[in-house]
Amino acid sequence: MTSFEGRTADYPIEKIFLERWSPRAFTDDSIDEATLMTIFEAARWAPSSYNSQPWRFLYALRGTPHFAKFLGLLVPANQVWAAKAAALVIAVSKTTMSPRGTEMPSHSHSFDAGAAWQNMGLQATVLGWHTHGMTGLDIPRAAAELGVPEGYRVEAAIAIGKQGDKASLPEGYQGMEAPNGRNPVSSFVFEGDFPPA
Numbered sequence: 003m004t005s006f007e008g009r010t011a012d013y014p015i016e017k018i019f020l021e022r023w024s025p026r027a028f029t030d031d032s033i034d035e036a037t038l039m040t041i042f043e044a045a046r047w048a049p050s051s052y053n054s055q056p057w058r059f060l061y062a063l064r065g066t067p068h069f070a071k072f073l074g075l076l077v078p079a080n081q082v083w084a085a086k087a088a089a090l091v092i093a094v095s096k097t098t099m100s101p102r103g104t105e106m107p108s109h110s111h112s113f114d115a116g117a118a119w120q121n122m123g124l125q126a127t128v129l130g131w132h133t134h135g136m137t138g139l140d141i142p143r144a145a146a147e148l149g150v151p152e153g154y155r156v157e158a159a160i161a162i163g164k165q166g167d168k169a170s171l172p173e174g175y176q177g178m179e180a181p182n183g184r185n186p187v188s189s190f191v192f193e194g195d196f197p198p199a
Contacts, residue, residue, distance in 0.1 A: 007181050022127040023181035024134040026083040027171050032064065033088035037129060041162070044125030050114035054099035057118040060092040061146055071147065076159060077138040083171055084134075087161035092144055093119055094134075094154050115157050125164060134161045149197030 003010040006020035019188075042059060050056060062068035064087060072090040073081055083092060095115035099108040124132045139159045150156055168179035 009181050009183065012186060013199050016125060018124055020181070023132070025132050025163075025165045025168075025179060026134060026175055027166040027168045027179055028083070028086040028088070028132075028135045028161070030086065031088060031164040032108070033131065033162060035063075037131070038063075038089055038162070040129065040132070041125050044121040045118035048118035048121045050117065051108060052099055052101035054096070054101065054108060054111075054114065054176065055118075056096040056108055056111040058094040058096065058154065059093065059116040059168070062090050064088055064090075072159070075139050075144045075147065080136050080159075083175060084136075085157075086162045086166065086170070087134075087163040088131075089162040091122075091162065092139075092148060093157040093160060093161040094150055097153055097155055098103050112155065112157060115147055119158070119160065121122040122160070130164070131162055132165050135159070136161070140193065163177040 003013075004015050004017055004020060006017060009020045011020060040075065045059065046055075046147070048055075060072075062072040062155070067091060072092065073085055075092070076084055076090075091143060093115055095111040097108055097111050098105050100106070119135060123135070126133045133150045135158050137158050139156075144150070144156045144159075145154075146157075168176045171179060
């Protein structure tokens with residue numbers, strides 16, 4: 003079976019799915035804009051309902067005034083480690099779509115934005131970078147301070163960086179710094195009807 007750093011798939015899958023994980027310890031490496039755009043390019047090719055592509059990504063590179071603003075939107079527990087990320091990204095989704103030229107609510111905007119974020123995470127891993135998605139941010143303040151208009155939903159923040167030494171983290175975070183496991187397929191896949199509670 004496919005394995006990586008204590009993770010083992012129950013069925014054969016590509017190793018990249020196990021290699022992608024969400025560290026908190028980052029090095030001081032900066033990310034160049036071309037590499038970051040390659041990560042966003044992968045997001046571009048995600049599937050979406052009616053090809054509506056509802057995802058939007060706002061980003062800030064470490065060392066810029068934007069970065070301090072983005073970092074300040076995170077909850078304090080995330081600010082502690084995300085301060086070393088090379089880039090911070092805020093994922094936003096458009097809540098409507100126009101499949102036939104008429105604006106209508108999109109049932110799947112968050113689902114579709116999640117597919118785009120997954121593509122980003124996998125592409126970053128291929129390039130030797132890591133991503134860490136988080137909902138630990140002040141979502142209303144992020145929408146207001148970043149000028150997110152009506153009809154768009156702030157979904158999450160994403161830190162991008164090169165994996166660092168877990169010893170660089172505060173002691174309480176070091177024990178969490180390893181790829182984690184997953185529930186077995188049998189716990190979430192069912193033939194036919196939803197199982198009784």
